[in-house]
Amino acid sequence: MKKIYHLSTCNTCQRIIKELGEGKGFDLQDIKTSPITEEQLDEMGRLxxxxxxxxxxxxxxxRAMGLHEQALQEADYKRLILEEYTFLKRxxxxxxxxxxxGNTKKTIAEAAQAAGLS
Incomplete structure (x- = not known):
């Protein structure tokens, strides 16, 4: 299975999808219009x-919610990502x-290699 969770309004996500062959062969899920489910997040967390x-x-x-001043636990991260799509690293x-x-050059290069694009 090949899937990309992204934000269609994010220029960085658009560039990366283009680098990955325009997303051909991938199931693309815009997390703003089609929010991730708890099951999907559980799979991502496991992997x-x-x-x-x-x-x-x-x-x-x-910062606006003052989260930088709190000691967050795994359950907090999960809850926050499910409540607010912008908390998912894209x-x-x-x-x-x-x-x-994420969107580091190393991460994208590794993904391209795993997809057989490099």
């Missing part, structure tokens, strides 16, 4: 090892049981 690794501290609401790319989280 990545933690919900914290999927959590974006760059989200505008992170994009999240699933390729045959492997997960690639």
């Amino acid at each position: 990545s090892g933690s919900y914290e690794s999927l959590f974006s501290r760059r989200a505008r609401k992170y 994009p999240v790319i699933l390729i045959d049981g492997q997960i690639f989280v």
Whole structure:
């Protein structure tokens, strides 16, 4: 299975999808119009090892909600991601049981290699 959880209004996500062959062969899910389910998040958490690794501290609401002053636990990360799509670090790319989280060059290069695009 090849899937990309992304935000269609995000220029970085659009660029990465283009780098990954325009998303051909991938199931694309815009997390704003089609929110992730608890089951999908559980799978991502299992593959990545933690919900914290999927959590974006760059989200505008992170500081606005005062979360930077709290000691968050795994259950908090999961709840926050399910409640507010902007807390999911983007994009999240699933390729045959492997997960690639975020938009660093290294992460995208690894995803492209796993997808057979490099």
